[in-house]
Amino acid sequence: MTSRLKILIATDAWKPQVNGVVRTLTTTSELLRSWGHEVEVVEPSQFKTFAIPFYPEIPLSFATINHLVQRIRKFHPDAIHISTEGPIGLAARAICIRRKWKFTTSYHTKFPEYLKKMLFLPLAGGYSYMRRFHSRSSGIMVATPSLEQELRLRRFLPELNRWSRGVNLSLFYQREKTHSWPKPVLMYVGRVSKEKNIEAFLKADVPGTKVVVGDGPHRSKLQHDFQKAIFVGYRRGEALAEMYSQADCFVFPSHTDTFGLVMIESLxxxxxxxxxxxxxxxxxxxxxGTGALNDNLALAIEQALKTASPEACLRHAQTFTWEKSTRQFLSNLRNRHTGEPFTPARIEPLTV
Structure with a gap:
């Protein structure tokens, strides 16, 4: 008889933060629960927090090991997944190692590159920390083949397992273009922060209207420096889907993201x-027909507009489903006592 899993997820990224990591974790948790599994999320609002001086949108937690131990003992999980490398992730990792519990981790963010760009810290030091953090994991979940290849080259030793991403096709679909902005409409969606390299988009010498959807610590500077661009702030749900549909080309200028959910939402x-x-x-x-990649961002925009096929974009987006992503997540989990994967009977949905 099929039995549900009890899964504990420890994460420093959670609501009300607005980013791809939070969207991935919240969607995965909701789908797991709908399939009959029990999910306990240990996240920043459960602790005292303090704001990062250079990034006030992201709170860091005073995660106490004693509190976290009590949470784990009360929930008694079958599997523990540590999603981030911050204070909550560190506390959960320390507990698991001390008690010889097996756990999995995921590599969502290229923090060494972020810290180099924002604080001028050397890459070597950042990757040394990340290797150490993940070194005791029973498996690191990564979103893409290219990230897996890079981590192997950087000597990440634990097993690397694929955990792709999905898109909600009942929310994100092609709508009528209603804005009267001069065409082509070029759009960025995401956090407005230095590491996202939005300045490269706004500097690109291309005709049309440039729209930035989102907010963050770099917004005021970019608005001052690029006064012809339109900044609309955060959009969520239907309002976000409507905004995507007004674009003729979605521009993703980041060098440091590991996936980019916004790309498949745009598609x-x-x-x-x-x-x-x-x-x-x-x-x-x-x-x-789904876009163009080029070291010259202006050329990438021109090529994407020239070769665009809305039908091809939609077909390709349909290959990214949250159901497939969540099944990957389940198959990557490990029993916290034995380190073994769970049998197919344990991870099949109880209700669909």
Whole structure:
């Protein structure tokens, strides 16, 4: 008889933060629960927090080991997944190692590159910390083949397992273009922060209207420096899907994201993507008509507009489902006592 799993997820990224990691974890948790599994999330609101001086949107937690031990003992999970490398992740990792519990981790964010760009810290030090953090994991979940290859080259030794991403096709779909902005409409969606490299998009010498959807610590500077661009702030749900549909090209200028959920949301709305040929875009923009990759972002935008096929964008977006992503997550989990994967009977949905 099929039995449900009890899964504990420890994460420093959670609501009300707005980013791809939070969307991935919340969607995965909701789907797991709908399938009959029990999910306990240990997240920042359960602790005292303090704001990062250079990134006040992201709170760090004073995660106490004693409190976390009590949470784990009360829930008694079958599997423990540590999603982030911050204070909560560190506390959960320390507990698991001390008690010889097996756990999995995921590599969502290229923090060494972020810290180099924002604080000028050397890459070597950042990757040394990340290798150490993940070194005791029973398996690191990564979103793309190119990220897996890079981590192998950087000597990440634990097993690397694929955990892709999905898109909600009932929310993100092609809608009528209603804005009267001068065409082509070029759009960025995401956090407005230095490491996202939005300045490269706004500097690109291309005609049309540039729209930035989102907010963050770099917004005021970018608004001052690029006064012709339109900044609309955060959009969520239907309002976000409507915004995607107004674009003729979605521009993803980041060099440091490991996937980029916004790209497949854009594709699902029939909008092609222009990006650099780096981890994330090279794994997503793989089909003709879905966009263009180029080291010259202006050329990528021109090529994406020229070759765009809304039908191709939609077909490709349909290959990314949250159901498939969540099944991957389940198959990657390990029994916290034995380190073994769970049998198919344990991870099949109880209700669909």
């Amino acid at each position: 699902a709305c029939g909008v092609p993507v222009a990006a650099y040929p780096v981890i994330g875009p090279v794994d997503v923009i793989t089909e003709p």
